[in-house]
Amino acid sequence: MYGNVIQHPGNTDVRTNRVHPVEEDNSKTSTVTRADHPLYSQLKNYMFFMKLGGVFHDPPFADVGKLESAFWKSWHAIVSLLSVFNFVRYIPEIWKPDFYPGLIYTEIIMSAFFFHCMCIIIAFYVMCSKMSGFLAFFEHNQKYCNSIDSRTLRCVPGKKQTKVEVNIAQAITVVCTAACLAILLVFALVFETPDYHSQSAPWTSTASLVITLTIGTLIANAFMSYTFFFCLVCRYLKKQFNLLAKTFSEMLIEYENGRGEFVDEQLYVSIRKQHNHLCDSVVKADDCFSVFILSVCSTQIPLIIFLAYQCLFSPGDISEKFGYIFWLMINCGCVCLVTIHAALLNSEIHDFNNKVYRLTAFSTMPCNNRLIPIHILFLSRLNGPPVGFSVFGLITINKEVLVTLVGMTFTYFTLLVQFE
Template sequence: MALQEVFLHNTITQKPGHIQTVSSNNTGANGTTRNKAWVVDIEDDTKEKRELCEIPFYRSLTPIFRLMAILGLYRQSTSMSATSIAKIIYGGVVVILLWGNFVRSLAAIWLETDIPTEIFVTCIIASVWLLQCACNATICFYMCFTDKYQTFFQHFEKHCQSEFSQRINLQLNVHWLKKATVIVTVISLVFITTNTVASYVFTYGPFESLPNLTLSMFMSPFDTSSHVVVQILINISFLFDTAAWIFPISLFTVICLQLSRQFKELNKTIAKATEKDGTITKCLEMIRREHQHLCRSVGHADHIFSVIVLVELGLNLPLICFLLYEIIVVSYPFGAFMLTLIVFWLLAICTSVGIVSWFGAVLHESAHAAVHNLHDISISPGTENHRILEVCMFMAKMNGTPIAITICNLIPLTKEFILTVIGVLVTYFALVAQTI
């Protein structure tokens, strides 16, 4: 059943979708004539849903989805064919491998006795990071059994790329989106390669002061002389761990970029919808509906990323605190080379938190930017009531619940959130510095 909104109009404005007359020339008890009521269907059920592979937005993100599929983090088909079952088994094996790696690192902390402080903190950092990677892989595996990806892309194609959307220059710029996807994918691959190499160097690197210490930490609780198969599985797991950490962020970045771009283009249309004196020259109702469709796209994207954002920020922020503690307080026995690796991981995690927070905040600001144009609209004494109603409804949407990706449907990613995170980290840094 299509969701409907009733607007009172004295004249008919041609709109895409269904327009039906509910009442015409109705006479009240006092003999006056009532305005005509027009029912406008926001959802156009006559437009068939397209398969994912036919949607331009989805096809533009193929490089990311393909790499995620290779690493067991994504599968398009929800059927139960032999190929699909094989992909499910592969994804399940990846999830089990990553959780096994986390349990191994956690067991190493509890089974070892008399661990030096610097080694203990390093093991905690590794365990928290492995937990985050395992959680990301589990979420991606679970998402393949839901229709959230399909719902997001199909809604965007059906309502944000409608005939009216294209008439007001909101068509998808496939060339720009593919270029952005390729850039994000290349950066992700470079980081995965760098982080994997750094992990191997950390494990097998020549630390003269404490030989074989890092290898012992890497293999713990297994002995360094364990079977070669165990070492191979642990090494492979680090590649999958890094991929599970970075690719959800890459997908989040590209989708936020595209939605922000759509909102900015719509804001340009809203600015052009008023003359220099603030008089409305276009049907603001249709623009408001187009904005509502984009808001729903943000809601569908939130269903995909809200838990991933929770894991990303909920575990990365403690990691930043531990790494700062390592650099500032803990006296490392590994020398300058190990300190360089720690600084690299600190910068990588800070960059990850910054990307998620920044692009989430940009999307929120783009979605609410229309409120500045709405204040420029002139409401004169002769303005029709339905136009005043359109402006009021639009402004109520802008001033209401934040239109943003949230942390587990609780905390929206906004500029205020970024400032709060920075304030917490600065406060922690100041407290740690006092302990030196």
């Protein structure tokens, strides 16, 4: 009923249970074109939008021309240097709190934001340039898609739905970046608050305003686009696991309705292999995004605490606090998007547990007992270390960690209020 499944050569053999390793040569330039990657093809519009903003460039695909590759890579490098410059020029204000009296929290907020953007822009520049970065992730996901028979298991999410999500992400990024620029203009030109001077320091001329707005636009675009790019990748991987889970559920229904004495041997082995291969894709994606998540957790969460304090207890009328309120909403939204999508992906990966537990060893055991070791391997992977996106490999983001982060944020905000 399910058709023939093409087995991937790097997985466990059904008869001998021997593992044949797949050799990866990262020393050579990829011979695969961008069009061969389903994930790249579906997200290419948003990645092109990121390239225009100077926060992304194509990994070393075979069909990327030298001039095209050099242009986007150079533009990404320039924006990376501007992000370093933007943080370094603000360092004197961190060490001279008496220069602008009463702005200690603003200095902490601005320095954390500049440092966050600098870290993720540089990290993405390195990951786009390395053979073991985004290129390795794209190629591994492509191998997963090519290793199964599309007549049996659907592995590529629908292009129409993904296209809608990409368009929505682009629209929100543009709107939020424009809003951030408008807030900066209002603060600089209308209210003339010291915040503008601290952002432009040590230059407060008209020319410095132009420089500040230019860099601020690029930084704000990076801040928003990386968040939505991460969410789009999470949703794509989550859909792939979901499609695999649906096939597994159909197999369970066949068995539980008594249409077969045992589960479909070939399909069960294939699903286990594809789940393992897809988990490896998540691991390679985590190598690219772990620094981004570390930056979010180490800078954005403290930023939320100080922004909430500024909104509630800083002097000034509501017109001056509007910028802080807007910034607080943007930061809360970005942190929630990143952590929730990472937790949902982890949950989708390990939700196979409930389905596999519905099968006993005897339900997977034909006369030759070949499926029992595979059944145990599947359970071991699902019950083993959590698979998903991590904070620099230190802790994997799941639902429990999500609750911990929320509790930690409220706890430290309460302590900050009590110290006041």
